[in-house]
Amino acid sequence: xxxxxxxxxxxxxxxxxxxxxxxxxxxxxxxxxxxxxxxxxxxxxxxxxxxxxxxxxxxxxxxxxxxxxxxxxxxxxxxxxxxxxxxxxxxxxxxxxxx
Numbered sequence: 001x002x003x004x005x006x007x008x009x010x011x012x013x014x015x016x017x018x019x020x021x022x023x024x025x026x027x028x029x030x031x032x033x034x035x036x037x038x039x040x041x042x043x044x045x046x047x048x049x050x051x052x053x054x055x056x057x058x059x060x061x062x063x064x065x066x067x068x069x070x071x072x073x074x075x076x077x078x079x080x081x082x083x084x085x086x087x088x089x090x091x092x093x094x095x096x097x098x099x
Contacts (some may be wrong), residue, residue: 001044002073007096013083015083017067028051032065036083039069043080055094057081072097 006014015038022029039060042049050058057070068094072084082093 001048002076004040004044004071004078004080007082009093009096010080010083015084017083021065032062032067035058035064036067036069040080040087043069043071043078047071047078055091057097061086072076079083 018029021032050060057072060069066086072079081096
């Protein structure tokens with residue numbers, strides 16, 4: 001299995017979302033964190049399960065929360081480029097693909 005590397009900004013997005021949900025209801029942020037762990041495990045197990053978009057990244061939607069994990073499959077790693085809210089600024093993260 002390939003290892004997963006998370007872009008610094010994607011990690012910040014995740015922890016900001018966890019913090020936000022935790023302020024709304026105790027334990028909800030933890031639920032998001034656990035769902036994200038499951039999604040990353042799914043991606044790691046079968047990265048080709050989700051289609052490649054025009055920008056070269058794949059997109060996996062979380063089930064319970066309105067977030068999408070955008071990642072790129074490289075030769076020996078899976079690079080998570082964004083943990084993006086599905087209703088905010090689509091494709092704001094595309095410039096990360098060039099880094």
